[in-house]
Amino acid sequence: MRARWNMASSSNSPCAACKFLRRKCQPECVFAPYFPPDQPQKFANVHKVFGASNVTKLLNELHPHQREDAVNSLAFEADMRLRDPVYGCVGLISVLQHQLRQLQMEISCAKSELSKYQNLGITGHGLIAAAANNYNHQQNLGINLIGGGGGVRDHHHHYHHQFFPRDQQQMIRSFDGGNNYDASLLAMNVSANLQLSQFPQPRAAAGDDRRTIDPS
């Protein structure tokens, strides 16, 4: 909506506000640009909740380019309050906050799960290729699959909470899974009881449960 359009229309018919208030719609009517005559309910709601004089004061304190957004947000708030006389807009805010918290918890759980994969550091292609290329039927050695290279990455600090107030950040941190994955624990969980052929390359980092079978 632009002021020019409404100035033209106000000379023809009163704006919704002046129609409602049963008064002559002056050319400089502060409501005219934002309450067109084809939307009578918009002003009726705003008037019922805020009152015409309060809206006038509010609009007069704003720059003209801000007034359209202000009127639309007032109309939205008024509509919400009339639909829900107890909670109004705040009800919707609560619902959205709850939804956001749920999502944050899910993200935290998902990141925790993801960090387990990343901490394993298993490059499957390299391992399989080595096993296939070095196959022979001489000796069997247990291979300990330990996450090398990547080590333990602290994903905890990679998650930015800049959009959330402090109390939400606190809550979110408490849900973040532990990222301090102990290397020996990892070795125990993942270590292979695989009986694969000997690897001519030096073995990976030692773990607690590496099995060695004497070739002879």
Add this chain to the structure above:
Amino acid sequence: MSHSTRCAACKSLRKRCPEDCVLAPYFPPTDPQRYACVHKIFGASNTTNMLQQLPMHLRAEAADCISFESRSRVEDPVYGSVGIITQLQEQIITAQSELVKTKGEIAFHNAQQQLQQQQMQQLQMIHAIAQEVEDQPLWLSSSQQDPFPNVNQQLLEDYNYSNTFCGFEF
């Protein structure tokens, strides 16, 4: 009869605070700012009407919400509470896409892990077969197993003899 101390609303309106003042329970004189915002945005009569229309047990909640909305509007005269709603919606959209992205990464790693396991199993199988072959020599050079129990033994002996004598030729 009136309250011994006027509520914030009646104080602001400079009038006597009656015993049955609708606003008194929710706008104590100890927090004048709370009513000041409500008065500026909604006005005294609108606030009174809004609360009067509600049953008693809901008025406290309603007064708190009205107070919150008016404070939001004073702090942000253009968008008020709607600004908070817009911000929350944007945060939700961002969080949703982050969740989808993270779940996608998990699915990728899951698939990769399954593939690795399959390949490992295949290698194990190959190794096991090879080991079996090593442990159980070919029937041609073994005298202990009879892989062809139904074959005429004489024919078999003749065949073995000829291959042993002549060398293993094909």
